[in-house]
Amino acid sequence: MTRHIKEIIIKYVFFSFALVSIVVLGMIVFSLFREGVPIFKVVSLKDFLFGTEWYPTFDPPLFGIFTLIVGSLIVTIFATLLAVPLGVMTAIYISEIAPRAIKEILKSIIEMLAGLPSVVLGFFGMVVVAPWLQNTFDLPTGLNIVNASMILALMAVPTISSISEDALYAVPHEFKEASYALGATRFETIAKVIVPAALSGITTAVMLGMARAIGETMVVLMVAGGAAAIPESIFDSVRPMPASIAAEMGETPYRSAHYHALFATGMVLFFLTLAFNLIADYVSHKFKQTGSATP
Amino acid sequence: MDSNIIIKLNNVNFYYGNNRALTDISMTFRKNKVTALIGPSGCGKSTLLRLLNRMNDLIDGTRVEGEILFEEKNIYDPEIDPVEIRKKVGMVFQKPNPFPKTIYNNIAYGPKLASNNTGDINTLVEQSLKQAVLWDEVKDILNQSAMKLSGGQQQRLCIARALAMKPDILLMDEPTSALDPISTAKIEELIEELKKNYTIIIVTHNMQQAARISDETAFFYLGNLVEYNKTEKIFTNPDVKHTEDYITGRFG
Ligand SMILES: Nc1ncnc2c1ncn2[C@@H]1O[C@H](COP(=O)(O)OP(=O)(O)OP(=O)(O)O)[C@@H](O)[C@H]1O
Ligand SMILES: [Mg+2]
Numbered sequence: 001m002t003r004h005i006k007e008i009i010i011k012y013v014f015f016s017f018a019l020v021s022i023v024v025l026g027m028i029v030f031s032l033f034r035e036g037v038p039i040f041k042v043v044s045l046k047d048f049l050f051g052t053e054w055y056p057t058f059d060p061p062l063f064g065i066f067t068l069i070v071g072s073l074i075v076t077i078f079a080t081l082l083a084v085p086l087g088v089m090t091a092i093y094i095s096e097i098a099p100r101a102i103k104e105i106l107k108s109i110i111e112m113l114a115g116l117p118s119v120v121l122g123f124f125g126m127v128v129v130a131p132w133l134q135n136t137f138d139l140p141t142g143l144n145i146v147n148a149s150m151i152l153a154l155m156a157v158p159t160i161s162s163i164s165e166d167a168l169y170a171v172p173h174e175f176k177e178a179s180y181a182l183g184a185t186r187f188e189t190i191a192k193v194i195v196p197a198a199l200s201g202i203t204t205a206v207m208l209g210m211a212r213a214i215g216e217t218m219v220v221l222m223v224a225g226g227a228a229a230i231p232e233s234i235f236d237s238v239r240p241m242p243a244s245i246a247a248e249m250g251e252t253p254y255r256s257a258h259y260h261a262l263f264a265t266g267m268v269l270f271f272l273t274l275a276f277n278l279i280a281d282y283v284s285h286k287f288k289q290t291g292s293a294t295p
Numbered sequence: 296m297d298s299n300i301i302i303k304l305n306n307v308n309f310y311y312g313n314n315r316a317l318t319d320i321s322m323t324f325r326k327n328k329v330t331a332l333i334g335p336s337g338c339g340k341s342t343l344l345r346l347l348n349r350m351n352d353l354i355d356g357t358r359v360e361g362e363i364l365f366e367e368k369n370i371y372d373p374e375i376d377p378v379e380i381r382k383k384v385g386m387v388f389q390k391p392n393p394f395p396k397t398i399y400n401n402i403a404y405g406p407k408l409a410s411n412n413t414g415d416i417n418t419l420v421e422q423s424l425k426q427a428v429l430w431d432e433v434k435d436i437l438n439q440s441a442m443k444l445s446g447g448q449q450q451r452l453c454i455a456r457a458l459a460m461k462p463d464i465l466l467m468d469e470p471t472s473a474l475d476p477i478s479t480a481k482i483e484e485l486i487e488e489l490k491k492n493y494t495i496i497i498v499t500h501n502m503q504q505a506a507r508i509s510d511e512t513a514f515f516y517l518g519n520l521v522e523y524n525k526t527e528k529i530f531t532n533p534d535v536k537h538t539e540d541y542i543t544g545r546f547g
Contacts, residue, residue, distance in 0.1 A: 172392075175395070180381065183382035188408055196396070197395055
């Protein structure tokens with residue numbers, strides 16, 4: 001066999017492995033759409049997305065998922081507000097400030113956090129955080145937005161901090177030396193040179209952390225409370241999309257309207273996650289070209 | 296201290312962990328002169344240069360003995376803030392290392408940190424770029440990323456960036472080793488010009504360059520200062536045989 005033929009074979013072997021994952025992904029998306037789209041024979045796209053009544057088992061059923069979308073977005077946004085400072089600060093501390101021993105300890109703690117099954121975190125939210133919230137703020141239930149956001153934040157922190165950390169490590173040593181040589185302090189160097197140079201990576205980290213939070217099912221199923229209503233306070237319960245799908249899918253008859261509605265909810269979730277990934281991608285490319293976000 | 300002397304080293308030893316990189320160095324640097332540091336690779340030239348603006352502080356496990364007097368004060372005195380030293384002693388590195396920011400912001404970076412009145416940064420940027428003979432090439436693209444400049448332009452930008460701090464001393468560690476002959480010539484001309492106002496200490500592996508641009512030359516070998524004298528003397532009639540062998544290329 002000539003070297004040339006060998007190379008062609010190797011190329012196609014790798015290509016077919018890559019193809020497998022693409023094909024599987026395509027099939028998943030296809031079945032999602034096949035099972036989801038029929039709901040629009042029953043309800044218009046507008047009523048589906050913006051209807052605030054989710055009563056899928058009533059007669060006649062009402063399929064408005066706006067409250068579920070709001071539930072998902074609100075816990076994701078609050079989780080992000082908590083997780084970004086925590087995750088980014090941790091990454092900065094680990095990569096730029098911490099002495100070696102502390103750095104190693106912190107890194108393994110974060111890895112452990114990343115490895116915790118979400119059901120364990122959800123359980124923690126249920127039996128520790130919920131009663132505490134309920135007693136401290138005198139609430140009817142501790143299963144609410146605050147609880148879900150905190151637990152989701154805990155899940156997003158490892159994603160955000162480990163990807164940010166890689167981005168910070170990738171900042172060339174020369175930039176730091178240049179900054180110090182100009183009489184900058186360590187904190188000026190971090191704030192004005194290192195973080196801006198790593199900003200595209202940090203933004204990607206945040207986006208991926210958000211994508212992780214919005215798609216997370218078990219935690220929101222266990223601690224968000226499950227109320228399909230527009231919340232009026234951060235201590236209200238919500239019913240994020242994944243929680244709704246997971247809770248209801250077991251009880252819906254195959255290919256009923258309710259079944260299709262849940263798949264269509266999955267489609268919405270899919271598009272939201274896709275959007276986060278596209279933004280992450282766009283941001284990382286945009287900033288890479290100019291090298292920095294600061295003009 | 297003689298008013299012509301800007302830096303004075305007294306019995307300086309320097310260690311990376313347990314490895315001694317500089318042995319008992321005593322020497323003085325003269326104001327508004329160009330001093331070249333030469334010697335084979337690993338002899339401690341960069342180490343010495345980085346001692347003068349306390350850049351070696353950034354490396355873990357290093358230790359300095361002896362004293363380095365700058366403006367009559369020992370810069371390694373515990374009361375001295377290295378940040379203040381680095382504002383007065385600028386540095387240009389071997390590899391051009393502009394920040395991934397605009398040309399303007401590269402120059403403005405140091406001055407903006409140094410003073411809270413952002414005074415006339417525009418003038419300062421223009422002045423520094425002119426001093427580094429880069430102004431004409433970049434005056435219309437100040438808001439473009441510095442990363443897009445050529446290597447030679449980037450190095451002149453780094454010089455301009457250091458000059459914007461109005462330092463007393465400019466340290467240059469093989470500033471032209473990554474550049475083509477034309478950019479090198481430009482930077483050498485620039486050094487000629489700058490020595491009217493600055494004290495320049497330059498590390499170079501290029502003997503012709505040392506001979507062309509410096510007033511004094513110091514030859515190092517294995518962490519020792521072997522010979523230090525007027526450049527003319529070093530290159531025509533060195534006192535030490537070792538120096539002559541090195542300069543004439545009889546050993547690397
Ligand atoms: N960061 C460091 N950690 C440990 N040892 C170092 C470090 N930097 C330099 N050294 C050692 O110190 C000695 C002097 O190094 P230095 O970089 O000062 O040499 P140099 O004269 O600048 O060489 P070159 O011409 O190759 O740049 C060398 O033996 C080197 O191995
Ligand atoms: Mg060197």
